[in-house]
Amino acid sequence: MLRALQIIVNKFLTFVCKLFRKNGTQFPGAISYNMNQKVLEKIKYPKYVIGVTGSSGKGTTTNLIYHILKNNGYDVVYNESGSNGIRGITTLILNNCTIFGKFKHEVLLLELDEKHLHLAFGKNKMTHLVVTNITRDQPARNGSPDLIYDAIFHAIDENTTLILNADDPGLMRIKLTFPGEIITYGVNKTRDSYLKKENFSVDNAYCPNCHKKLIYSYYHYGHIGSYYCPNCDFKRGNPNFTAKNVNLKNGTCEINQHSIHLNQRFLFTVYATTASYALCKTIGLSEKKILNTFNSGVIPMKRGKELFLKDRPVMMLESKNENALSYYQSLKYIANAGGEKTVILGFDNVSRRYKYNDLSWLWDVEFELLNDESITHVVLIGRFKWDVRVRLKYARVPDKKIVMLDNMDDFVKTILEETKGDIYTMVCFDMTAILLNKIKEYQDGNN
Numbered sequence: 001m002l003r004a005l006q007i008i009v010n011k012f013l014t015f016v017c018k019l020f021r022k023n024g025t026q027f028p029g030a031i032s033y034n035m036n037q038k039v040l041e042k043i044k045y046p047k048y049v050i051g052v053t054g055s056s057g058k059g060t061t062t063n064l065i066y067h068i069l070k071n072n073g074y075d076v077v078y079n080e081s082g083s084n085g086i087r088g089i090t091t092l093i094l095n096n097c098t099i100f101g102k103f104k105h106e107v108l109l110l111e112l113d114e115k116h117l118h119l120a121f122g123k124n125k126m127t128h129l130v131v132t133n134i135t136r137d138q139p140a141r142n143g144s145p146d147l148i149y150d151a152i153f154h155a156i157d158e159n160t161t162l163i164l165n166a167d168d169p170g171l172m173r174i175k176l177t178f179p180g181e182i183i184t185y186g187v188n189k190t191r192d193s194y195l196k197k198e199n200f201s202v203d204n205a206y207c208p209n210c211h212k213k214l215i216y217s218y219y220h221y222g223h224i225g226s227y228y229c230p231n232c233d234f235k236r237g238n239p240n241f242t243a244k245n246v247n248l249k250n251g252t253c254e255i256n257q258h259s260i261h262l263n264q265r266f267l268f269t270v271y272a273t274t275a276s277y278a279l280c281k282t283i284g285l286s287e288k289k290i291l292n293t294f295n296s297g298v299i300p301m302k303r304g305k306e307l308f309l310k311d312r313p314v315m316m317l318e319s320k321n322e323n324a325l326s327y328y329q330s331l332k333y334i335a336n337a338g339g340e341k342t343v344i345l346g347f348d349n350v351s352r353r354y355k356y357n358d359l360s361w362l363w364d365v366e367f368e369l370l371n372d373e374s375i376t377h378v379v380l381i382g383r384f385k386w387d388v389r390v391r392l393k394y395a396r397v398p399d400k401k402i403v404m405l406d407n408m409d410d411f412v413k414t415i416l417e418e419t420k421g422d423i424y425t426m427v428c429f430d431m432t433a434i435l436l437n438k439i440k441e442y443q444d445g446n447n
Helices: 003-020 027-035 058-071 086-095 114-120 146-155 171-175 265-282 288-293 323-334 360-364 367-371 385-394 407-416 431-443
Strands: 046-054 076-078 107-111 128-131 162-163 182-187 217-222 224-228 241-246 252-255 258-261 305-309 312-318 341-346 375-381 402-404 422-427
Touching: 003 027, 003 086, 003 162, 027 086, 046 058, 058 076, 058 107, 058 265, 058 288, 086 107, 086 114, 114 146, 128 265, 162 171, 162 265, 171 182, 182 265, 217 323, 241 265, 252 265, 252 360, 252 407, 258 288, 305 407, 305 431, 312 323, 312 431, 323 422, 341 407, 360 375, 360 385, 367 375, 367 385, 367 431, 375 407, 385 402, 385 431, 407 431, 422 431
Parallel strands: 046 107, 046 128, 076 107, 128 162, 162 182, 182 241, 312 422, 341 375, 341 422, 375 402
Antiparallel strands: 217 224, 241 252, 252 258, 305 312
């Protein structure tokens, strides 16, 4: 009876939110969940309940999985809005149930916050869990990567099939203790891989089995790469699914000897593509069906929007605050791109989840990459621009490169008159929306 009441309340509050043109992804679930926090354990779930979690890349991976399944006739529901905490998950699930608690679709696909995973279903509910990586992320909330690891793997049992990034040794230690099925994926050495540790953020340098220092054949970024222990048999090995012959310039890679088109030319897209390929093959899709979706160009981009400001191209790289390796990948991509460049940095909120503003993570980001000669200007925006400015001072970024923007109403004017080259925005999700609005206002006023 209570379950039915919660479902009705959730649907009604969602309707009211939409009536007043509110997003309605969080509030209904917050009310419903607080009525009975065990409600999601009482739902009759479909054959496939697929979770995607990890420190970064889970949104892109979930988006790819959704489009592959949808394009091949599966009836899929997923949290497209990115609301991956317990309130957003509750809203989505209860809105897609009958009042008797039966989920109405064939597949439930969820991007899941690592710390909320245990709140979502209880054990024995997820059929598959994709884990992208475990890195230093939101340290004020998550603490160390070890705590994130515990939060993820204490929420499952051997009935869940794991699809794991083999290139992450901190993640792959689960194979030492997990009795269930593990499917692995990884990315072979690329032209951008390096042989010696190149950046600050190396979260797992030692063997989880015998605690000797791991030896790397190559790094992709941070501690992600090909590793082995010189003292025991812990190693990356050969993943079940491997991306080979990666060519980010052309936007292609190969999996199982099949050429695949990447919908974005970033390394994290290669990982997301390989993870989604592994998941879809594991649940029974044929390679032909998977390849048709990848290579038909029907998958829209979740991150990395491209547009123009007057005649200058704008690439919007949504870099995740409090995650140094997310910033590193964006910085590396910009430094490797051709031509003169202007980079836009800044944020108004450190996190959407809490109000205290820890900035220690800025010192883990390798802002030294901004010293590349092709980067002519760095525009700092948002409430914390002076904190970023101090960090850039220590990174020895020249004063002549830096433009401080105090009023966002002057954003377009400043970019067009005081900077040059291609424009790269390297900001978090909330600030991306603000910049898109400013660019749209300019375009509407000049059409």
